[in-house]
Amino acid sequence: LLSEVRKLPFLLPPEDLWLGGVDAHVEEVKELLSKSCSTVTFIGIRGMKGIGKTTIAKAIYNDLFLDFEASSCLFDIGEKYQRHRELELQRQLTRDILKSDERIYSVEEGRSIIKHGMKAKxxxxVLDDVDDSCQVDALAGGSDWFGDGSVIFITTTDKNVLLECGLSEGQIYNATVYRLLVWGLNEVKEAIDTWNSVT
Structure with missing residues (x-):
């Protein structure tokens, strides 16, 4: 059993989950998710660089992935596109979701393989650090790419990217400095109160 548990794709060490009130952010994003009436749901996590979008996305992934047939997290997408590594991202997605090492020779070929492989699953x-809607188009082109119940999270600094991908205001979670500070301070206070109560 332990060997099987070790294979599970936890991405965020448990000791880091308290940072910046991550649990509270996860609950707020899940609330957005619960309001969706779509069979396939896209949720955007938007905020300035370094605000903790990736940490929030990892924590959400850890919280939800066991409820899905297949899962994948692709990080630093914008940077990898700048380095012309888009095919590498598509190959990683096919490995994670389709368990396939099929060669991909063009973005269009990759789109076709991904779409036809995922639509029954x-x-x-998680698409992390996206800076252009074309990146989402190459990896998660639309609701018809996925099976019912699928969820796609997109993190970005640019709200316009999410709007260009067809997301509405109600599908976008704004990670702000204020939210991080408030939740972080609240959790520090709770930790101090707990410590005081047992000492």
Missing amino acids: KVLL
Whole structure:
């Protein structure tokens, strides 16, 4: 059993989950998710660089991935596109979701393979640090790419990217400095109160 548990794709060490009130952010994003009436749901996490979008996305992934047939997290997408590594991202996605090492020779070929392979699966997908809607188009082109119940999270600094991908205001979570500070301070206070109560 232990060997099987070790294979599970936890991405955020448990000791880091308290940072910046991550649990509170996860609950707020899950609330957005619960309001969706779509069979396939796209949720955007938007905020300035360094605000903790990736940490929030990892924590959400850890919280939800067992409810899905297949899952994948693709990080630093914008940077990898700048280095012309888009095919590498598509190959990683096919390995994670389709368990396939099929060669991909063009973005269009990759789109076709991903779309036809994923549309029968309930998928959890995190697309991190996206800076252009074309990147989402190459990896998660639309609701018809996924099976019912699939959820796709997109993190970005640019709200316009999310709007260009067809997300509405109600599908966008704004990670702000204020939120991080408030939740972080609240959790520090709770930790101090707990410590005081047992000493």
